[in-house]
Amino acid sequence: MTDHTERVVTVASVAEALSHLTTRRGRARIVAGLAGLAGGLDLPDEAYLVDVSEVAALRRVEISDDGLLLGGALLLSTLIKHPEVQAAAPLLAVAGWHHEEKGRGAETLAARVVSARGGDPINLALVGLGAQAEITNLTGAQWLPVSSLFVRQGLSRVDSSSEILTRVRVPVTQGVHGGGIGVASAANGADVYGLAIAVRLDESGERFAQVMIAHGADWMTPTSLPDLASELVGIALDDKERLRGFVVKLVELELAGAGSGAPDGINESAFREACHAALKGAARAAHRRLASQEH
DSSP states (O other), rough: OBOOGSEEESSSSSHHHHHHHTTTTTHHHHHHHGGGGOOOOOOOTOOEEETTTOOOGGGGGEEEEEEEETTTTHHHHHHTTTTHHHHHHHHHHHHHHHHHTTTTTTTHHHHHHHHHHHHTTTHHHHHTTTOEEEEETTTEEEEEEGGEEEEETTTTTTOTTTOOOEEEEEEOOOSSSEEEEEEOOOOSEHHHHHHEEEEEETTSSBBEEEHHHHHHEEEEEEEEHHHHHHTTOOOOOOOHHHHHHHHHHHHHHHHHHHHTOOHHHSSSHHHHHHHHHHHHHHHHHHHHHHHHHOO
């Protein structure tokens, strides 16, 4: 492994970063912060890293007609505390808290996406919410679904030698929202499976009016589950029988998908616990928000 700290250039603008990519074709590699590279990085001879984490334009949070706009260099520790994120995308804030609790608050939004971890709560939240990523290269910028950026575990379609993930755009919908994350971890503590659920309650606060679900794992790229999500719509929060049926169906789906690819300990019980955590977390958060709006 290469000691990346000895081969890094910090830039102050996207234009400066692109200049490195232009003049050092194939040798400059974009990174959004070094916090996630503690273990080192394989680099070709004469290659170096161009760190965009100090670019002010890439650390902004904005609300526009298009949705919630988040800079790729936004720190997770900043994301989880930002009022616009908490209000417009609580599922993403919950996902960020998961990383903060595991000591990864200094990592950036773009770094988590480009790492292409299937069970990463940030990736699951973005896919579940239908987020898009702005990919900027020498010819301009284009918006792509975040879900389209994952090839397989650890491999992203974002080419760090020619592209920068500059912003993420999250659609914003009206209503009472709550988000919940459930994970299953391997013996080393790594998140090998994750489930993200975002919900909106009806006016009574007693039934699911809208649901978005995404899942992912070491053996599966982050994927939304709209058909399964639709089965929760209309169900009352206290309808234990129908909610139990939903959990059973999701666990069966995960067991079939994992096959023999899941590590030891990732079994029916682990999937069930992750589902309960995500579902209860989303429902309780949405219920709390509705209650606070009534006072």
